[in-house]
Amino acid sequence: MKPLLWIIDEEWPDYKLEKQVFQQAFADYDLHFSSNDYMEDLRTFGYRADAVICQISVDINAEMIARLDNCKVISVYGSGYNNVNVQAAREKGIPVAFVPGYCAEDIAEYVIASIFHFQKGLTHYAGAIEKGLWGAQTVAHPGRRLHARTLLITGFGRIGRTVGEKAAALGMRVLAYDPFVPKEVVQQNGAQSVELEEGLAQADYVSVHTTYTPDSGPLFTGASFSQMKKNAVLINASRGGVIAQSDLVQAVSNGVIRGAALDVLVDEPPANDDPVLHTPGILVTPHISYLSEDSLAELQERAARNVVCILTGLPGADIIPECRK
Amino acid sequence: MGFHIWIIDEEWPDYKIEESILKENFPDCTISYSGYDCMKDLEDFGKDADAIICQVYAHIDRKLIEKLTRCKIIALFGGGFDRIDIQCANEKGITVTYVPGYCTKDLADYVMAGIYYFNKKLNGYSSAISKGLWGAQAVTTPVDRVDASKLLVIGVGRIGSAVAGRAKALGMDVMGYDPYVSAEIMAKIGVRKTTLDEGLAQADFISLNPKYYKETDGLLSMTEFKKMKPTAHIINTSRGRVMVEKDLIRAVKEGVIAGAALDVVANEPPSPDDEIFNVPNIVVTPHISYISKQSFEELKRRAAGNVVKMLKGEPVKDIAVL
Numbered sequence: 001m002k003p004l005l006w007i008i009d010e011e012w013p014d015y016k017l018e019k020q021v022f023q024q025a026f027a028d029y030d031l032h033f034s035s036n037d038y039m040e041d042l043r044t045f046g047y048r049a050d051a052v053i054c055q056i057s058v059d060i061n062a063e064m065i066a067r068l069d070n071c072k073v074i075s076v077y078g079s080g081y082n083n084v085n086v087q088a089a090r091e092k093g094i095p096v097a098f099v100p101g102y103c104a105e106d107i108a109e110y111v112i113a114s115i116f117h118f119q120k121g122l123t124h125y126a127g128a129i130e131k132g133l134w135g136a137q138t139v140a141h142p143g144r145r146l147h148a149r150t151l152l153i154t155g156f157g158r159i160g161r162t163v164g165e166k167a168a169a170l171g172m173r174v175l176a177y178d179p180f181v182p183k184e185v186v187q188q189n190g191a192q193s194v195e196l197e198e199g200l201a202q203a204d205y206v207s208v209h210t211t212y213t214p215d216s217g218p219l220f221t222g223a224s225f226s227q228m229k230k231n232a233v234l235i236n237a238s239r240g241g242v243i244a245q246s247d248l249v250q251a252v253s254n255g256v257i258r259g260a261a262l263d264v265l266v267d268e269p270p271a272n273d274d275p276v277l278h279t280p281g282i283l284v285t286p287h288i289s290y291l292s293e294d295s296l297a298e299l300q301e302r303a304a305r306n307v308v309c310i311l312t313g314l315p316g317a318d319i320i321p322e323c324r325k
Numbered sequence: 326m327g328f329h330i331w332i333i334d335e336e337w338p339d340y341k342i343e344e345s346i347l348k349e350n351f352p353d354c355t356i357s358y359s360g361y362d363c364m365k366d367l368e369d370f371g372k373d374a375d376a377i378i379c380q381v382y383a384h385i386d387r388k389l390i391e392k393l394t395r396c397k398i399i400a401l402f403g404g405g406f407d408r409i410d411i412q413c414a415n416e417k418g419i420t421v422t423y424v425p426g427y428c429t430k431d432l433a434d435y436v437m438a439g440i441y442y443f444n445k446k447l448n449g450y451s452s453a454i455s456k457g458l459w460g461a462q463a464v465t466t467p468v469d470r471v472d473a474s475k476l477l478v479i480g481v482g483r484i485g486s487a488v489a490g491r492a493k494a495l496g497m498d499v500m501g502y503d504p505y506v507s508a509e510i511m512a513k514i515g516v517r518k519t520t521l522d523e524g525l526a527q528a529d530f531i532s533l534n535p536k537y538y539k540e541t542d543g544l545l546s547m548t549e550f551k552k553m554k555p556t557a558h559i560i561n562t563s564r565g566r567v568m569v570e571k572d573l574i575r576a577v578k579e580g581v582i583a584g585a586a587l588d589v590v591a592n593e594p595p596s597p598d599d600e601i602f603n604v605p606n607i608v609v610t611p612h613i614s615y616i617s618k619q620s621f622e623e624l625k626r627r628a629a630g631n632v633v634k635m636l637k638g639e640p641v642k643d644i645a646v647l
Binding site for chain 2: 010011012025040105106109110112113114116117119120121122123125126127128130131132133134135136137138139142143144145146147148166169170197213261268269272277281284285286287288291292293294295
C-alpha cells in the first residue's frame with residue numbers, strides 16, 4: 001500500500017514532524033500539498049487521496065467531500081472543526097479526526113500573561129520616565145496586588161480549569177461560571193462556583209472559555225459590561241463571537257470597564273480600520289495564544305498520527321464525537 | 326516636650342498613615358518634612374530630631390549623621406539600606422531599621438510579569454496585524470512555552486524564594502545560585518542548586534534577587550552575558566549595579582542575549598536621556614515593582630511602628646546590620 005496523503009495548509013513553515021510520523025508508519029507514501037484554494041488540485045489528484053489533512057481555516061464543504069473517492073480520514077490541525085461539513089463526511093463514512101487539548105497549557109499561559117500585562121503594566125511607564133519622573137511619583141493610584149484580585153472564568157472545561165489552576169497558584173481568588181459543571185467539580189479544581197451576574201460583579205479579571213455556537217449569540221453584551229467593576233479587564237482567547245464586539249469597544253471607550261485582551265475577533269483577520277484595533281485599553285493579538293514550539297509540535301504530530309492510526313487500523317485516533325460509533 | 330520626628334522623602338503624596346500612628350502614640354510630637362537635599366534643614370531643625378524616617382533614596386552619610394544630637398533611630402521606608410552609613414550610625418548609638426519582606430509578593434509578581442512579557446510578547450503584534458498578518462503567519466519563530474522554560478534565580482533569599490515558588494507552580498524548571506544557601510534548603514522549595522556558570526548556560530530567564538553589596542556589585546558583566554543563551558532574558562528587581570549596565574546594553578544590542586526587564590538602573594533617579602531607555606528589547610520601569618496598595622500600607626505602618634517602639638523603649642525587630 002502506497003497511500004496518497006494530501007495536506008491543505010498555508011500556515012506551517014515545514015512538515016518535518018508529519019514526515020517523521022509517516023516514514024515510521026509507511027514503507028512508501030505520496031505526500032501532496034495545496035493552498036486553501038484547492039479546487040484545481042482536487043480535480044487533478046486530490047480526489048484520489050487516502051487522507052486529507054487540513055488547517056481549520058480550510059473550507060471542507062459537501063461538494064469537496066462528494067468528490068473524495070478514496071478518502072478514509074479527514075484530519076484537522078486543531079481542536080475545532082467547524083470548517084468541515086461533518087454531516088457530509090458522516091454520510092460518506094469518512095471519519096473526521098481532531099486534536100483536542102493540544103494547546104490548553106498555551107491558552108492558559110496567554111490568559112496569565114494578559115493578567116500580568118494589566119496588573120503590572122511593564123510597558124506603561126515610558127512616558128513618565130521621559131518626563132523625568134521616577135519611583136512612587138509615577139504611580140498615581142497604587143492598585144491592589146495580584147494576591148488580592150479575583151478572576152472569573154466562564155466555561156470551566158479543560159482550558160478553563162488549567163487557567164484556574166495557574167491563577168490559584170499565583171494566589172488569586174478564582175470564581176467559575178459553568179452551568180454544565182457541578183459545584184463539587186468546580187471546588188475540586190480550586191475554584192468557587194458562581195452565577196454569572198455574581199461573578200461579574202466581583203471579578204477584577206474575567207476570562208472567557210465557553211464553547212461558541214453561532215446560534216447561541218454572544219454571552220457578553222453591553223448589559224454584562226455594566227454589571228462588571230470599573231477596573232475589570234476581559235480576556236478572550238476562545239472565539240470572537242462570544243463577545244458583542246461593538247458593545248465592548250463602547251464599554252472600554254466610555255470607561256464602563258478598564259480594558260480587554262483579545263486573541264480572537266468577530267472578523268478575522270480584521271480590517272485595518274476596525275475600531276477594536278484602535279481603542280486604548282484593548283490589546284489585540286492575531287489569534288496566536290495557542291502557538292508555542294511545544295503546542296505546534298504536538299499539533300502537527302498528533303494530526304499526522306491520527307491519519308496513521310486510521311489508515312493502518314491502529315487504535316488511538318482522536319475522532320470527533322459526531323463520527324464515533 | 327514631645328518627640329521630634331523628621332521625615333526625609335520625595336516619594337509619598339501624603340503621610341496619613343505615618344501621622345496617625347505617630348500622633349496616636351505621641352499626641353504632642355512634632356513631625357517635620359524635608360526632601361533629599363536636606364543639609365540646610367539639618368542645621369535648622371533636623372539635627373535635634375529624636376527619630377528620622379527616610380526613603381531608601383536619601384543619602385544618610387557620615388556628614389549628616391555626625392550632626393545629629395539626640396537621634397535614636399533612623400527608620401527606613403524600604404527593604405534595602407545601601408545609602409545609609411550604618412557603621413557610623415551604630416558608632417553614634419543610632420539604630421537603623423528597615424522593612425524586609427513588605428513587598429515580597431509584589432516583586433515576585435513583577436518577575437513573573439517579566440517572564441510572560443518576553444515569552445508571550447502580547448504588545449508585539451500590532452505591526453503584523455496592520456500588515457494583514459493573522460494567525461501562525463504572524464509568529465516568526467514559535468518559542469517554548471513558559472512551562473517548558475528554565476529559570477535561574479540569583480540570590481535565593483526571601484524574595485528569590487518567592488519568585489521560585491511562583492515559577493515552580495507555573496511549571497518552570499527552577500535553578501538557584503546563591504553561595505550562602507545550601508542545596509538542601511533549595512531542594513525544599515523545589516530549586517536545583519547550580520554554580521553560576523552552569524545556571525547561566527542553561528537558563529531561558531534569569532531573575533536577579535541578590536542583596537546589593539561589594540560582593541554582588543557588577544556580578545553580571547560581558548563575561549557572564551557571553552555564557553548565556555542568545556535567547557535568554559534577564560529580569561532585575563534588585564539594584565541596578567548588580568549588572569555592569571554598559572555591558573548589558575552592548576550584550577542586548579549585539580544579540581549576545583535577547584533582552585531584559587529592569588525595574589532598577591545604575592543611576593537612580595536617572596536622566597531621561599540615559600542610553601538604557603533607548604535599547605530595543607530592554608524594557609525599563611521606574612522602580613515601581615514593589616508598589617501596591619497593600620505593600621505601601623505595610624511599609625508605612627512598619628516604618629512608623631519601628632520609630633514608636635524605639636522611642637517607647639520597646640524591643641525593635643527589623644534592625645539593619647552590615
